[in-house]
Amino acid sequence: MTISHKRYLFTPGPTMIPPSVTAARAKEIPHHRTPEFRALTQKVHEQLKNIFCTSHDVYSMTCSGSGAMEASVVSLLSPGDVVLCVNAGKFGHRWVDLCKRYGMEVIELVVPRGETLDPAELQNALRQKPNIKAVFTQLTETSTGVTFDLEAMGKMISGTDAIFVVDAISGLAADRFLPDAWGVDVVVTGSQKALMLPPGLAFISLSQKAWKCVETSTCPKYYFDLKRYRKGHDQGDHPFTPAIGLYIQLEESLRLLQEETIEHIWRRHEILARATRAGMEALGLQLFAKRSSNALTAVYMPTHVDAKAMINIMKTELGVTVAGGQDELKDKIFRIAHLGYIDRFDILAAVGSVEIALSHLGEKGSLGKGITAAQKILAEPF
Amino acid sequence: MTISHKRYLFTPGPTMIPPSVTAARAKEIPHHRTPEFRALTQKVHEQLKNIFCTSHDVYSMTCSGSGAMEASVVSLLSPGDVVLCVNAGKFGHRWVDLCKRYGMEVIELVVPRGETLDPAELQNALRQKPNIKAVFTQLTETSTGVTFDLEAMGKMISGTDAIFVVDAISGLAADRFLPDAWGVDVVVTGSQKALMLPPGLAFISLSQKAWKCVETSTCPKYYFDLKRYRKGHDQGDHPFTPAIGLYIQLEESLRLLQEETIEHIWRRHEILARATRAGMEALGLQLFAKRSSNALTAVYMPTHVDAKAMINIMKTELGVTVAGGQDELKDKIFRIAHLGYIDRFDILAAVGSVEIALSHLGEKGSLGKGITAAQKILAEPF
Known part of the structure; x- marks a missing residue:
């Protein structure tokens, strides 16, 4: 790399x-x-x-x-x-x-x-x-x-x-x-x-x-x-x-x-989390958590692509590390944390890397969909 | 900030x-x-x-x-x-x-x-x-x-x-x-x-x-x-x-x-430059250089928005610094360099920050357009 x-x-x-x-x-x-x-x-x-x-x-x-x-x-x-x-x-x-x-x-x-x-x-x-x-x-x-x-x-x-x-x-x-x-x-x-x-x-x-x-x-x-x-x-x-x-x-x-300030930190994480969820849903992916944390977004692995391949492309080809599922959730979900030193453009990278990986795996028409949905939320001043 | x-x-x-x-x-x-x-x-x-x-x-x-x-x-x-x-x-x-x-x-x-x-x-x-x-x-x-x-x-x-x-x-x-x-x-x-x-x-x-x-x-x-x-x-x-x-x-x-390797560095800059230009054009902005460098993209200031306000929003609200025009080009163009330690997701930030700034200035419908056009080029493996 x-x-x-x-x-x-x-x-x-x-x-x-x-x-x-x-x-x-x-x-x-x-x-x-x-x-x-x-x-x-x-x-x-x-x-x-x-x-x-x-x-x-x-x-x-x-x-x-x-x-x-x-x-x-x-x-x-x-x-x-x-x-x-x-x-x-x-x-x-x-x-x-x-x-x-x-x-x-x-x-x-x-x-x-x-x-x-x-x-x-x-x-x-x-x-x-x-x-x-x-x-x-x-x-x-x-x-x-x-x-x-x-x-x-x-x-x-x-x-x-x-x-x-x-x-x-x-x-x-x-x-x-x-x-x-x-x-x-x-x-x-x-x-x-x-x-x-x-x-x-x-x-x-x-x-x-x-x-x-x-x-x-x-x-x-x-x-x-x-x-x-x-x-x-x-x-x-x-x-x-x-x-x-x-x-x-x-x-x-x-x-x-x-x-x-802690109030602004909470607000930032809340906006980043909403944008990530919107990005994932715009890509047709299903969210895993019923009551979502603002620290991370867990997403069902898309059934039509190879889960390990997707995470691997993100890591080796795009430099983006996300977490897979643990224990019984291994290969069933992946997790994007938007936690800590993260700004709006990192969310474009996170969501964008998922759609590029899907595109490399043959998914048609996903390029731009997730980041556009995220961008509409990220454009909010915060 | x-x-x-x-x-x-x-x-x-x-x-x-x-x-x-x-x-x-x-x-x-x-x-x-x-x-x-x-x-x-x-x-x-x-x-x-x-x-x-x-x-x-x-x-x-x-x-x-x-x-x-x-x-x-x-x-x-x-x-x-x-x-x-x-x-x-x-x-x-x-x-x-x-x-x-x-x-x-x-x-x-x-x-x-x-x-x-x-x-x-x-x-x-x-x-x-x-x-x-x-x-x-x-x-x-x-x-x-x-x-x-x-x-x-x-x-x-x-x-x-x-x-x-x-x-x-x-x-x-x-x-x-x-x-x-x-x-x-x-x-x-x-x-x-x-x-x-x-x-x-x-x-x-x-x-x-x-x-x-x-x-x-x-x-x-x-x-x-x-x-x-x-x-x-x-x-x-x-x-x-x-x-x-x-x-x-x-x-x-x-x-x-x-x-x-120098060959790969050239190729990276070329893809980043192409993506930036595509992003600007998708936002309806006009490129300034007739024969474009891969180091930076100069863009005519949109006539319908205040040039200084746009650059200022990018800097103070979004953390993104681009260059304005110099001397006789002051307030006529802005310049996005994609030079040095830059990867594909930085281009999403560069283009995305322009479209968020335009949106904050009342431009309708631009959110997602530029980054989607850029993303289609950035998805190329490099």
Whole structure:
């Protein structure tokens, strides 16, 4: 692959990175036990509250998003606790798996792939099992492109003793999300999504209700013990050596995000998502998610073309990487993320690359159809 | 302007820069009088011959392209020499100006803006004035987007005593150009065009016929004395402190260019140019250049919209910078360069930004027309 193909990353993490965030890698790596780095840590932790839309403290950990998911399980719960996990895809299943490994009793609400949870189902489950200690779900189920009605779910949960734990790893800052107002107690995200950073950092916020659970938790833990992160938090101290370079990049990405404002970031993602969906539908392709996230668009593989060939043409001939389906959705769907450092013309590239790939595979008359439909939405000022 | 608008530079220099070339800026700056830097200089000078398509040595200078234009005038000629300058735009006029300032007798072939030189005119001039010492022209006249038939012109000139000096600043590596085969003696270019570097370096190659002129030149000169550059050339030495950081970036950009190969680079630019022209015409806009360069597309400003408003919307609302017209063409044309680090999806952005701007200015029904026409060409594998 030569210069003629720039690299476009339309995957639901890692996402593309702004040049100034990349350039921040060239800054020197200070020691972390210094006043300068403590001040930087305090600053980014404070700014993250604006992006999380929470008044609670946000903690950072050097691990992937899954590490922070594990931290919320092992720090909040004890073996034998009854928990409810919404399993609507690969990442819903991860909550189930994590909780089972640490000896919790898991009530699993299985949702057909591509569909979202009907909040009434949650209501029923909460009534039937009043001793549920925690409810685990996603803001966006990355494997299907579905987003949940967390506002409705949060209202039900906040009336109980259960804490509401949300994996917002790929949804945060893409889908509108007001955890405090909606009664979400724990929010987890990762660096390589809408935060526009390379992978390596995870973030977590906890309500007072959640911190009370932390006090009584008996799960075995060391690196993922959230008490350790709380201890030096106010002083900008880290319990373990942090990925210092990523914090320096985080300072720059948060500067850009604050400059845009969270409301505008949501609006941008919403327009990009609408344009992508319109583009796909104009090409005669069928959307997979019933309640679509603004972070990514999942699309049924066209039945008349070879799925692997299409994704391969996009990657090798056009420089465009999208995600295929995972597990049982392998070869059945593909996923275009429009997440992070993405502007309107990236959507022309995303949709345009699908139609060029279809054209190379013999599809007649598709050239221009998808991008025209997308363009009509992208022309909106935002 | 926030993240929602990436910055697209569709100007005929500076052009966009590949991430790995930008990253090379982070490398340490060695001293230039070292074996390592001499070896790097020798390597890039050798590789430049492949991009120039010449067997002659290529010299580098720390200055803009205009500096190398001046170097060719002051190093080749003497006051009183008769020279012929093709003036088909702002940069053709620069040759006239340079030669007059150093006391040459200038025969000016003025070509109406947007048109190219009929080689027969050159033939006539050469016959009428057999003592012409040098012919100056452009590969691409950047101010109009016109490219010249240098092959035909070179054949005429190589049969005379005159040397043929070509400003290929914005044309090199975008428009097909074979200086040795076509009888071009001197080729000048700059770093901030198809070489995909920041501004600051200029390059020049000279045939043996040209070096003979250098021997007899009496123009006053110091920094622009090409003999100084020739002196240490074989050892990779520089006569003055060079812009070391740019040479380090040049090493990376040449790596990318060599990987793509000059034939493929020409083909890429040709397809991008064709797609841009098709996009503009589909929007009902009229092309300005009669013989179009593949480096840039000059377009008449639509009469029904405000020219400045259109360019301003593209820049401030969409993040897309194109060039307006210069001097007498100010507000009459705009210029989209598709030069350097550009791929097919950039053309969707360039054409798409014009149609969105037109739509914001009240133009009905343009959304999708230009990009669809472009897409049909961009879908070609290249």
